[in-house]
Amino acid sequence: MIIEKNWANRLFDVANYLLLFLFGLLCLLPMLHMIAVSFSNRSAAMGGFVTLWPIGFTLRNYEEILSAGPVYQAFFVSVQRTLFGTLINMALTVLAAYPLSKSAQELKGRNWFMWILMVALLFNGGLIPWFLVIRNLGLLNSLWALILPGALPIWNVILLMNFFREVPKELEEAAIIDGASYWNTLWYIYLPLSIPALATLTLFAAVGHWNAWFDGMILITRNSLYPIMTFLRTVVIDMNLQILSVNHTDIYNLSDRAIRAANIVVATVPILIVYPFLQRYFIHGIRLGAVKG
Amino acid sequence: MQIAEKSLRVTARPVARKTNWRTYFGRTWPLYAMLLLPMLQLALFHYYPMYGVVIAFQNFNPGKGFTGSPWVGLENFRYLFTNPDFTTVLSNSLIIAVAKLISLQCIAISLALMLNEARAALFKRTIQTAIYLPHFLSWIVLGGILVDLLSATGLLNRGLGVLGMEPILFLGNNLWFRPVVVITNLWKEAGWATIIYLAALTAVDPALHEAAAIDGANRWQRILHVNIPGILSVIILIACLNLGSVLQAGFEQILTLYNPAVYSTGDILDTYVYRAGLIAARYSLGGAVGLFQSAIGFVLILFAYRLADKYAGYRVF
Numbered sequence A: 001m002i003i004e005k006n007w008a009n010r011l012f013d014v015a016n017y018l019l020l021f022l023f024g025l026l027c028l029l030p031m032l033h034m035i036a037v038s039f040s041n042r043s044a045a046m047g048g049f050v051t052l053w054p055i056g057f058t059l060r061n062y063e064e065i066l067s068a069g070p071v072y073q074a075f076f077v078s079v080q081r082t083l084f085g086t087l088i089n090m091a092l093t094v095l096a097a098y099p100l101s102k103s104a105q106e107l108k109g110r111n112w113f114m115w116i117l118m119v120a121l122l123f124n125g126g127l128i129p130w131f132l133v134i135r136n137l138g139l140l141n142s143l144w145a146l147i148l149p150g151a152l153p154i155w156n157v158i159l160l161m162n163f164f165r166e167v168p169k170e171l172e173e174a175a176i177i178d179g180a181s182y183w184n185t186l187w188y189i190y191l192p193l194s195i196p197a198l199a200t201l202t203l204f205a206a207v208g209h210w211n212a213w214f215d216g217m218i219l220i221t222r223n224s225l226y227p228i229m230t231f232l233r234t235v236v237i238d239m240n241l242q243i244l245s246v247n248h249t250d251i252y253n254l255s256d257r258a259i260r261a262a263n264i265v266v267a268t269v270p271i272l273i274v275y276p277f278l279q280r281y282f283i284h285g286i287r288l289g290a291v292k293g
Numbered sequence B: 001m002q003i004a005e006k007s008l009r010v011t012a013r014p015v016a017r018k019t020n021w022r023t024y025f026g027r028t029w030p031l032y033a034m035l036l037l038p039m040l041q042l043a044l045f046h047y048y049p050m051y052g053v054v055i056a057f058q059n060f061n062p063g064k065g066f067t068g069s070p071w072v073g074l075e076n077f078r079y080l081f082t083n084p085d086f087t088t089v090l091s092n093s094l095i096i097a098v099a100k101l102i103s104l105q106c107i108a109i110s111l112a113l114m115l116n117e118a119r120a121a122l123f124k125r126t127i128q129t130a131i132y133l134p135h136f137l138s139w140i141v142l143g144g145i146l147v148d149l150l151s152a153t154g155l156l157n158r159g160l161g162v163l164g165m166e167p168i169l170f171l172g173n174n175l176w177f178r179p180v181v182v183i184t185n186l187w188k189e190a191g192w193a194t195i196i197y198l199a200a201l202t203a204v205d206p207a208l209h210e211a212a213a214i215d216g217a218n219r220w221q222r223i224l225h226v227n228i229p230g231i232l233s234v235i236i237l238i239a240c241l242n243l244g245s246v247l248q249a250g251f252e253q254i255l256t257l258y259n260p261a262v263y264s265t266g267d268i269l270d271t272y273v274y275r276a277g278l279i280a281a282r283y284s285l286g287g288a289v290g291l292f293q294s295a296i297g298f299v300l301i302l303f304a305y306r307l308a309d310k311y312a313g314y315r316v317f
Helices: A007-038 A040-049 A062-065 A069-099 A108-123 A127-136 A143-147 A154-165 A169-177 A181-195 A195-211 A214-219 A228-236 A256-280 A282-292 B004-056 B073-080 B084-117 B121-136 B137-150 B155-162 B177-202 B206-216 B217-230 B232-245 B252-256 B260-266 B269-279 B284-311
Strands: none
Touching: A007 A256, A007 B084, A007 B121, A007 B137, A007 B155, A007 B177, A007 B217, A040 A062, A040 A256, A062 A069, A062 A256, A069 A108, A069 A143, A069 A154, A069 A181, A069 A195, A069 A228, A069 A256, A069 B004, A108 A154, A108 B284, A127 A169, A127 A214, A127 A228, A127 B004, A127 B269, A127 B284, A143 A214, A169 A181, A181 A195, A181 B004, A195 A256, A195 B084, A195 B260, A214 A228, A214 B252, A228 B137, A228 B217, A228 B252, A256 A282, A256 B121, B004 B073, B004 B232, B004 B284, B084 B177, B084 B217, B084 B232, B084 B269, B121 B177, B121 B232, B137 B155, B137 B252, B177 B217, B177 B232, B177 B252, B206 B217, B217 B232, B232 B284, B269 B284
């Protein structure tokens, strides 16, 4: 692109950079404020004096919530659901996407299966029947309630199916002539060729599991089984600090606000850790975003 | 001769068919085996709940289940459509969803055009890192931050205090609730929504820019007459697909941010289903609202896909 260096273009650039910088800053400021509050002492946090830098720097807030058990418990539930949930998500996604990537000649009834998938994507029974079914299946208050109902992400199946279809058919045909079964071709041809797509879907599925909270809120009634985001909801939205089980005398020496802030930071750290990896896959994210709208 | 041939065919066909099917399944059974678990998942967690919508036409009793509860016909819907709450909730959903969709698309397009003009690669990447981040945080994290930030003693009201203004209860005020919902939605999603437009912008032919520059077009004119027409098909596509979600006002966001003080402007279909159906355990009423929303949503999405296919050549698969 050719851009002459005249004053109009310079002004354009300055205004453009400035606006973008401001928007970027606006996106981060609330989080930076929260982090600053989480490291501030009681009076500064309670009085609302903290802006973007901790006042009276202290680690007390973190010490208090991390010295009690419930945060670890919720963290562990989330780690479990993220690990097993993502694993099951990906297994089912692959198992559905591979057969459906075949033509209707190769897999008889393929179009029927496709319809079954599409109707499930476009129509749902709504929240109440969904809840009643999970209750009927006896899954309430178990880890399975957080894993199984969303175990087949239909969009991901469609994305992966489209990806599999771009793999040259000749590879599979040659392998089948040499005596390979469909299990073999899936394992030795399709999966190795789709590693970038699989990595993308895995990361997004994992983030989804970590961030999910509504299912925990209605399907889990025992506090000790709450995933971290549902737990955090109780603390920061319902403003119930008792769930933290912080020592009763200590809580009077702490600011509720700083405790909540520290809890938010603790629950967000895993996302911040995988964020750079997520960014590597933004190119694939384009494709994800393209279909998800 | 003809008759003989016909009878021959009649007897020969089933035999041939049988062996064909046997060789066919002998080779393709793994494909069907693979589909077994996914189909079981769909049956249990998608189709079984779809069958469960019958509760909308019943006076559902948890003890009697989907099959044993007494039928009441359209009674739940009749109650619903004469209930002023429902009208409020429906219009709130529409207003919030449409405001969100329009604002999000406008801001995302502007941001993408601006990012496209920023040529300092490091600066551009840093800004992208910052504006994509909120998309990956849950509404509980963002909501927890917002509830504190917007509270009477929060940072924003402290800023207003410095300016000599009275504190505003942003989340407890019917005047402010919708704007807050729309703006915080932009905070979370505007950056992420630029991705598709940025991708479309990389596909704009540089030769067009060069030709326009030689003809004396300044940068502003090149954005208006080269870049925007270049991504117009994507803009139209997203606008068409958006039609499918004009009843999706953002359940998780509203449920996190709202409170009884703002029900009249902030209560939406999903939160109503949640409160009436689950909290108050009026399952059939909640089921009826849910079915209403699903059915309208279904029609809207089909319509959106039809439009997207017609105007932007978009196919799901």
